[in-house]
Amino acid sequence: MMRVENSLVAERIQKILSRAGLGSRRSCEELISEGRVTVNRHRATLGDRADPTSDEIRVDNELLPNFENRIYIALYKPVGTLSSRRSQGGRRTVVDLVHVPQRLYPVGRLDADSEGLILLTNDGDLTNRLTHPRYGHEKEYRVWLNPKPSASQLDAWGRGIIMPDGIRTLPAQVWLEKGTLQQVGAWIHVVMREGRKRQIRETARSMRLQVRKLIRIRMASILLGDLQPGEWRHLTTEEVTRLQRAPAAGRRQN
Numbered sequence: 001m002m003r004v005e006n007s008l009v010a011e012r013i014q015k016i017l018s019r020a021g022l023g024s025r026r027s028c029e030e031l032i033s034e035g036r037v038t039v040n041r042h043r044a045t046l047g048d049r050a051d052p053t054s055d056e057i058r059v060d061n062e063l064l065p066n067f068e069n070r071i072y073i074a075l076y077k078p079v080g081t082l083s084s085r086r087s088q089g090g091r092r093t094v095v096d097l098v099h100v101p102q103r104l105y106p107v108g109r110l111d112a113d114s115e116g117l118i119l120l121t122n123d124g125d126l127t128n129r130l131t132h133p134r135y136g137h138e139k140e141y142r143v144w145l146n147p148k149p150s151a152s153q154l155d156a157w158g159r160g161i162i163m164p165d166g167i168r169t170l171p172a173q174v175w176l177e178k179g180t181l182q183q184v185g186a187w188i189h190v191v192m193r194e195g196r197k198r199q200i201r202e203t204a205r206s207m208r209l210q211v212r213k214l215i216r217i218r219m220a221s222i223l224l225g226d227l228q229p230g231e232w233r234h235l236t237t238e239e240v241t242r243l244q245r246a247p248a249a250g251r252r253q254n
Contacts, residue, residue: 010049013037016057020064021105021124036060062103071102072240073120074222078229083109083118094118098232107131108139108219111198116141116216117224119235126243130220136193137246140218141200142177145209146185149176153207154188161203163196169203170194185212220246 017028017037029046031037037044038058044050050057057064075094077083082093083106094106098120107119107130121127129135149157158174170193177187190200204211217224221242227233235243 010051013039013044013048013050013057014046016050016052017059017064017124018128019124020052021103021122021127022059031059069102070123071100071104071121072123072126072235073098073100073104073232074224074227074235075118075120075232076224076227076229077110077115077118079115080112082112094120097230108195110216111201114214114216115229116214117219117222117227118216119219119222120232126240129246130243133194135246137220138191138193138218139195139216139220140189140191142215142217143188143190143200143204143211144185144213145188145204146212147209148184148186149188149207149209153209157190157203157207161206163199163202163206169196169199191218 013032014025014028017023017031018025022028022031032044032046032048035043036059038056038061039048039050040056052064075098077094077097080091081097082088082091084093085095085105087093087096091112095104098104102122104120104122105124105127107121107127110116110118119130130137154174154176158172160169160171162168172193173189173191175189177189192199200214201211215224222235222239
């Protein structure tokens with residue numbers, strides 16, 4: 001059993017890894033079982049504890065980020081870029097676009113054909129807060145559809161539809177963008193609190209509508225703003241604080 005000098009601040013290693021953004025505690029336990037984690041140059045085992053402020057913790061020989069050196073990035077993900085750390089077939093990932101010394105992890109996903117706002121951080125607690133269903137953070141999308149949807153189609157979309165797997169989507173806010181005069185296609189906005197795989201595209205397809213462009217413009221209180229594809233910025237202290245203080249869905253703020 002590995003021991004640390006100050007047992008009062010020691011935590012189970014899988015908890016430390018999860019808080020650092022390496023995944024759920026179960027997936028972090030798998031990292032330990034696979035022998036990919038070391039503490040003070042010794043291979044860690046399940047049940048070991050460590051002090052994240054003084055022990056040297058490494059995963060795949062890469063030093064775990066200092067908990068006092070948290071970083072929060074807003075990125076405009078371009079079309080074709082993967083929302084992951086690991087590339088597939090040599091394709092570019094969102095992590096490749098942000099050049100900082102810290103090890104970053106994307107918060108949630110956008111499919112390769114979609115673009116817009118994605119957050120990256122090494123703060124595992126905040127990642128969990130933004131992705132766990134119980135918090136129900138809103139995500140807003142600007143979507144170009146062809147043909148232009150009817151009022152009844154927008155109404156049905158807002159009420160929720162039955163997906164191919166038989167599950168009904170939650171109600172959403174859906175509206176036609178002001179100034180949309182084209183008869184061939186139209187911009188709509190979709191605000192929802194869930195994020196099932198390709199949900200907007202599947203919803204449009206069920207109504208015989210085609211998504212020509214899909215841009216995420218907001219995650220919780222963070223806006224895409226003036227960022228252009230491939231550009232990124234650090235979140236402000238105020239923005240991070242708002243994310244950390246946001247209540248779970250259905251709860252009232254005092």
